[in-house]
Structure formats: C-alpha cells, structure tokens
Amino acid sequence: MVTHENSVPVARLGELERAVMETLWDLTADWDMTAATTDQRGSAAPRTATARQVSDRLGATRPLAYTTVLTVLDRLERKRLVRRLRERRAHRYGPIATREAYAARLMLEALGRASDRDAALVRFVDAVSPEEAEVLRRALAEGSGEPQGGAPVDQEGSGEPQGGAPVGGVPPDRQESGP
Amino acid sequence: MTTVLGLSALAGILACPIPALLARATWPQRAPAAGLVLWQAIGLASGLAGIGAGLALAVLPLHSHLLPGLDRLASQTLAGHPLAGLGVLNVAGLVWAFALTGRLAGGLVVATIRTLRCRARQRRLIDLVARPYPPSRHARVLDHPAAMAYCLPGLLRPRVVLTAGTLHLLDDQQIAAVLAHENAHTRARHDLVVLPFRALYSALPWVPWVARAHQAVSMLIEMLADDRACRSHQRRVLATALVEVAISAAGVAPAGALSATQGPLLARVRRLVDPPAPLPAWLPLAAYLTAFTLIALPTLLLVIPLAAG
Numbered sequence: 001m002v003t004h005e006n007s008v009p010v011a012r013l014g015e016l017e018r019a020v021m022e023t024l025w026d027l028t029a030d031w032d033m034t035a036a037t038t039d040q041r042g043s044a045a046p047r048t049a050t051a052r053q054v055s056d057r058l059g060a061t062r063p064l065a066y067t068t069v070l071t072v073l074d075r076l077e078r079k080r081l082v083r084r085l086r087e088r089r090a091h092r093y094g095p096i097a098t099r100e101a102y103a104a105r106l107m108l109e110a111l112g113r114a115s116d117r118d119a120a121l122v123r124f125v126d127a128v129s130p131e132e133a134e135v136l137r138r139a140l141a142e143g144s145g146e147p148q149g150g151a152p153v154d155q156e157g158s159g160e161p162q163g164g165a166p167v168g169g170v171p172p173d174r175q176e177s178g179p
Numbered sequence: 180m181t182t183v184l185g186l187s188a189l190a191g192i193l194a195c196p197i198p199a200l201l202a203r204a205t206w207p208q209r210a211p212a213a214g215l216v217l218w219q220a221i222g223l224a225s226g227l228a229g230i231g232a233g234l235a236l237a238v239l240p241l242h243s244h245l246l247p248g249l250d251r252l253a254s255q256t257l258a259g260h261p262l263a264g265l266g267v268l269n270v271a272g273l274v275w276a277f278a279l280t281g282r283l284a285g286g287l288v289v290a291t292i293r294t295l296r297c298r299a300r301q302r303r304l305i306d307l308v309a310r311p312y313p314p315s316r317h318a319r320v321l322d323h324p325a326a327m328a329y330c331l332p333g334l335l336r337p338r339v340v341l342t343a344g345t346l347h348l349l350d351d352q353q354i355a356a357v358l359a360h361e362n363a364h365t366r367a368r369h370d371l372v373v374l375p376f377r378a379l380y381s382a383l384p385w386v387p388w389v390a391r392a393h394q395a396v397s398m399l400i401e402m403l404a405d406d407r408a409c410r411s412h413q414r415r416v417l418a419t420a421l422v423e424v425a426i427s428a429a430g431v432a433p434a435g436a437l438s439a440t441q442g443p444l445l446a447r448v449r450r451l452v453d454p455p456a457p458l459p460a461w462l463p464l465a466a467y468l469t470a471f472t473l474i475a476l477p478t479l480l481l482v483i484p485l486a487a488g
Contacts, residue, residue: 014306017306017307018306018307021307079303081307099308099322100322102304102307102308103308103309103321103322103323104323105304106301106304106305106308106321106323106340107321107323107325107327107342109301110327110329110340111327111428120293120294120297120298120301120331121298121301121329121330121331121332122329122330122332122361122364122369122370122373122400123327123328123329124327124328124329124357124360124361124421124424125328125421125424125425125428125444126425126428126444127425127428127429128425128426128428128429128444129429130429132425132444132445133422133425133426133429135445136422136425136426136444136445136448137422137426139422139445139448139449139452140418140419140422140448140452142452142453143415143418143449143451143452143453
C-alpha cells in the first residue's frame with residue numbers, strides 16, 4: 001500500500017490531488033474574470049491551465065516536481081474530475097465542474113431521496129417542514145422548565161469542545177498500515 | 180409435519196403481531212441497544228423460519244425430519260431425478276424456499292455493493308472538495324451554506340462531514356456535540372446494523388413489518404449515538420443542535436424527502452430534553468432473552484428431529 005506509481009504514498013497522493021484540484025479551480029476562476037473583462041477572444045482557453053501554470057502556482061506554497069504534478073493531473077483526468085485539451089504542443093487542463101457544483105451535488109445526495117435507498121451515509125437529522133419545525137421548537141422549549149443534571153448556564157466549564165472524545169472500540173488508527 | 184407447522188406458525192407470528200407490538204412499544208427508546216438486538220433477532224428468525232418451512236414442506240414425502248430429508252433430496256438430485264416422489268405442494272415449498280433465499284441473499288449482496296460503491300464515490304469527492312477540520316481527525320468541512328452533518332462510515336477512513344453552514348449556525352459546544360454523535364456512528368459501525376434492514380426493505384418492500392423494522396432500526400441507532408454523545412456533552416446542547424440543523428436543512432432538501440421524519444426526530448428531541456426514567460433492569464434482560472429464544476427456536480425446529488411425524 002505504500003508504493004504506487006512514482007512511489008508517492010497513496011495517502012499523500014490523495015492530498016496532492018486535492019491541492020492540484022484547488023489550484024486548478026483557483027487558476028481557472030482567475031481566467032474566467034480576465035476573460036470577462038478583456039472581451040471573449042480565446043473562447044476555448046479561459047477555463048483551462050497548463051500543467052506548468054499549476055506547478056508554478058503550487059510551488060508558492062509547496063515545492064513539487066513538475067512530473068509529479070503531471071502524474072496527479074493524469075490521475076485526476078482518469079477519475080473524470082479534470083479534462084485535458086490539446087493545444088499546439090502543450091496540454092491544457094480544466095476542471096470538469098466547479099467546486100461549488102460538487103459541494104451542491106454532495107449536499108443533494110446527503111439530503112435527498114437517493115440516500116434513502118442505500119446505507120451509504122448516516123445523517124445527523126433529516127430536514128423538516130415548517131410545521132414540524134414549530135413542533136420541534138416547542139418540544140425544545142417545554143423541556144427547559146426544569147434544568148436537569150449539571151448547570152445549564154455554565155458554557156465553558158464542562159464538556160470537551162473538540163469532540164475528539166476518547167477513542168474506544170474499532171481502532172481507526174490502523175489506517176496507515178493498510179488492509 | 181410438525182416441523183412445517185411449527186416453522187410456519189413462527190414465521191407467521193414474526194411477520195405480523197410481534198413487529199407491530201415492538202414498533203409501537205416505547206421502551207426501546209429507553210434501551211436502544213436492547214431494542215436493536217430484538218429487531219435483529221426478529222429479522223434473522225423470520226428468515227430462518229420462512230425458508231425452513233418451505234424446505235421442510237418440500238422434503239415431507241422423503242423423510243419426516245428435515246435434515247435426513249434434505250440429504251435424500253440431494254442424493255436423488257445427484258442421481259438425476261430431483262423431484263421424484265414430490266407432490267405439487269412439496270415442489271411449491273421448494274420453489275418458495277429457493278425464491279426467498281435468493282431474494283434475501285441477492286438483496287443483501289446488491290445493497291452492500293451499492294452502498295460501498297456509493298460511499299467510495301462520495302468519500303472521493305469529499306476528500307477533494309471539503310477541507311479538513313483540525314479539531315477532529317475524520318471531520319471535513321463542506322463549503323455549503325445550508326447546515327447539515329452526516330457521516331460516511333468506513334473501516335479505514337470514515338468521514339464526518341459538516342457544512343460551512345453548520346459551523347456558522349452552531350456554537351462550539353453544539354458542534355462538539357454533533358461531532359461526538361457522528362463519531363459514535365463511525366466508531367460503533369451503526370451502519371452495519373442498518374444495512375441488512377435496508378437490504379430487506381429493498382428486497383421485500385411489500386411486507387409491512389419490513390418497512391416498520393427499517394424505520395425503527397434507523398431511529399434506534401440515532402438514539403444510541405445521541406446517548407453516546409451525551410456522555411461527554413449536555414443533552415440540551417445536542418437537542419438544540421438537532422433542531423437547529425433540521426430546520427436549516429429544510430432549505431435544501433427536496434420536498435419529497437421532508438415528511439414522515441417528524442416522529443423519530445421529535446422522539447429524539449423529547450428524550451434529550453426530558454430524559455425518561457431509566458428502565459428496570461429486567462426489561463433489557465428480558466429483551467435479550469427473547470432475542471435469543473427467537474433465534475434458537477427455528478434453529479432447533481430445523482435441526483432436531485421431532486418425535487411426531
């Protein structure tokens with residue numbers, strides 16, 4: 001599980017994919033703005049960037065070999081997250097969808113009907129209608145009559161603010177050792 | 180014959196009055212773990228009884244007991260004449276047993292594959308789009324204005340997803356309580372408890388008790404996670420977070436997904452703000468004993484040859 005193509009650890013590869021994707025989104029967002037202001041001449045180009053541009057932009061925060069960036073872009077293309085366009089000698093890369101679109105899709109899947117059909121995710125709560133909201137608010141207010149247990153006003157004193165609560169049961173720390 | 184009748188009777192009881200009673204009972208809300216075990220036992224026992232009754236009926240002309248009967252059926256199948264000596268009723272029993280087994284096993288396989296695939300795809304997207312949330316190792320923040328929290332359980336890399344809207348809506352204590360709730364899910368693998376019921380539901384949606392069981396189990400795992408979170412967080416804090424998120428999420432959810440959730444959610448909020456008196460110790464114990472009996476009964480009926488032929 002440790003070695004992979006170019007011997008970049010898998011865990012790190014995932015993180016790199018995120019970094020490259022972020023950069024690509026940022027770059028293409030910039031392009032969009034300039035394209036809007038300087039008339040639409042390069043009609044095909046605006047939403048793409050070259051691997052070199054990605055590498056340069058990334059280099060500001062984390063120095064990465066150019067070939068690594070190429071590898072990651074390649075993987076992203078195979079995962080259908082990025083599309084590659086040929087332009088003269090250079091390849092240009094562009095995200096298939098915006099970050100917001102992915103976030104919106106994830107949200108719809110999390111809340112929507114589709115998730116009722118399989119056990120892929122477990123929701124904290126389901127959404128409620130306005131009438132139900134009223135009933136819930138009342139239920140919440142009803143209980144406030146008698147303060148139970150500890151001191152309800154003391155907001156700082158009790159409870160860990162991090163929720164990283166002591167780990168027991170299934171050890172998630174085996175993560176690095178692989179299946 | 181006794182085996183057939185016994186198993187059919189058991190399947191009947193398990194299919195009708197027992198789930199209805201359990202679904203209506205309120206004690207499982209006070210002891211969610213015992214309730215879950217009982218539901219699991221009902222599911223397993225009715226499957227065993229249903230399939231066993233069909234098989235026992237099928238081999239009735241061959242032998243009065245199930246196991247030797249099956250043995251004879253197997254050997255005559257190998258010899259090339261599987262249905263020799265079986266009447267229409269017996270063949271019907273055989274078909275029933277095979278159909279039910281296929282449907283249940285197939286449903287479970289399909290549901291498992293679909294769930295794993297969907298989860299893997301979601302996790303890939305999450306890791307790509309959402310940013311880490313340093314206070315909790317598996318938590319990620321999704322940049323979306325609506326409040327929502329959910330978890331993607333998994334052996335190696337579970338994910339707890341909070342939206343930016345959630346962080347905006349809730350205070351630090353509430354967020355910590357939500358994380359504790361979700362971490363309880365991923366740590367105890369509550370999803371594995373729900374999965375068979377979800378599979379059962381998609382395999383036999385027309386069986387009334389199956390829908391009921393699925394609903395009850397989904398609610399009970401939430402209560403279990405609520406209880407776990409309340410060991411380190413105030414009940415009222417969690418209850419408030421529940422209500423706030425549910426109301427806020429209503430802005431994004433498609434209308435169809437809205438109703439039919441009030442019951443479970445209201446029950447959760449009520450038991451958080453106004454915790455019911457603890458159950459007498461014998462009740463969960465009785466539930467576990469019943470669960471054991473429910474599974475033992477069809478197993479014994481199948482394995483032990485009954486005296487009366």
